Amino acid sequence: MTSKIINMAERLKDAEDRLLESLFESAPIADDGFSEQIVRRVNRQLWVRRLTLPIAAVIGGLIAFKPLVGLLSVIENLSGMISVDTAGLAASSMPQIQFIVLGAVLLGAALLGARMLED
Amino acid sequence: MTQAEDNDLVARAVSSQDTAAFGELVRRHQSHVRNFLRKLCGDYALADDLAQDCFIHAWDKLQTYSGRGSFIGWVLKVAYTTFLQSKRKSKRYAEILESAGHVADQESRSKVLPSDEITDLEKFLAVLDDEERAIMVMSYACGLSHREIGMATEMPVGTVKSIIFRGKEKIRNSFDIKDHQHG
Numbered sequence: 353m354t355s356k357i358i359n360m361a362e363r364l365k366d367a368e369d370r371l372l373e374s375l376f377e378s379a380p381i382a383d384d385g386f387s388e389q390i391v392r393r394v395n396r397q398l399w400v401r402r403l404t405l406p407i408a409a410v411i412g413g414l415i416a417f418k419p420l421v422g423l424l425s426v427i428e429n430l431s432g433m434i435s436v437d438t439a440g441l442a443a444s445s446m447p448q449i450q451f452i453v454l455g456a457v458l459l460g461a462a463l464l465g466a467r468m469l470e471d
Numbered sequence: 472m473t474q475a476e477d478n479d480l481v482a483r484a485v486s487s488q489d490t491a492a493f494g495e496l497v498r499r500h501q502s503h504v505r506n507f508l509r510k511l512c513g514d515y516a517l518a519d520d521l522a523q524d525c526f527i528h529a530w531d532k533l534q535t536y537s538g539r540g541s542f543i544g545w546v547l548k549v550a551y552t553t554f555l556q557s558k559r560k561s562k563r564y565a566e567i568l569e570s571a572g573h574v575a576d577q578e579s580r581s582k583v584l585p586s587d588e589i590t591d592l593e594k595f596l597a598v599l600d601d602e603e604r605a606i607m608v609m610s611y612a613c614g615l616s617h618r619e620i621g622m623a624t625e626m627p628v629g630t631v632k633s634i635i636f637r638g639k640e641k642i643r644n645s646f647d648i649k650d651h652q653h654g
Contacts, residue, residue: 368639368643369611372607372611372639372642373611375591375592375595375611376510376592376607376608376611376612377612378506378509378510378592378612380502380506381501381502381505381506382502383498383501383502386497386501386505386519386522386523387494387495387497387498387501388494389523390493390494390497390523390526390527390530391490391491391493391494391497393523393527394490394493394527394530395490397527397530398488398490
């Protein structure tokens with residue numbers, strides 16, 4: 353008797369669910385260029401992102417150009433004021449050219465390695 | 472339209488920024504997403520705008536899709552979040568207007584359809600709150616399992632079940648479903 357009641361309740365629940373499913377059912381919506389519009393927006397977004405960094409770098413470079421030239425001329429004037437002895441001392445304390453080249457090669461290799469790891 | 476095919480398209484879209492693969496995903500699922508949002512908003516134009524935003528958000532977050540649940544479940548989660556964000560934004564906008572002493576015009580406040588255009592489903596959905604409506608639509612219109620709905624709404628399965636039960640009860644009480652069933 354109890355199982356019959358449970359079965360009846362289950363059947364009623366299913367009927368209700370089926371009724372709700374039929375009520376909620378709706379015809380599929382045709383694409384009509386919707387997905388193409390999304391892809392266009394995504395492509396536009398990708399281009400904007402790709403161009404943002406180089407454009408920002410160019411704008412930053414243009415903004416920084418004038419102060420940078422001013423700074424270089426100040427450094428040039430200052431270096432003229434430094435005595436020859438001091439300049440000679442500074443030159444002798446600079447690392448030799450082969451070490452600079454080796455450092456640059458190592459830095460390049462490290463950057464390449466990091467990029468490969470990232471990929 | 473299988474889960475494996477969806478996962479393959481997602482992998483292509485994520486690994487090589489393949490917008491054609493993403494376009495295929497959109498083409499496959501746009502109908503479900505638009506139907507879901509249309510039922511949530513009741514305003515077709517707004518729903519389609521939200522569907523566009525939803526897919527753009529989906530593209531941005533595509534790498535977070537783990538492939539554990541169905542792709543449609545994941546997209547519906549994005550759609551539901553987009554809907555809630557838009558609702559919050561318009562509510563805030565209305566509050567700003569009100570605080571500035573403006574009263575939003577009646578047309579923009581309530582986009583109510585003329586009574587002869589209101590379908591049975593719209594009457595049913597009107598008695599449910601946003602959360603119940605979203606979950607009922609995911610369950611009965613999109614055919615998502617309780618587990619998938621739980622993942623989409625970030626709710627435990629038990630809560631999903633009780634919300635569905637509550638929603639059904641509200642509909643039953645408001646519209647005397649039993650008579651409808653037997654008659």
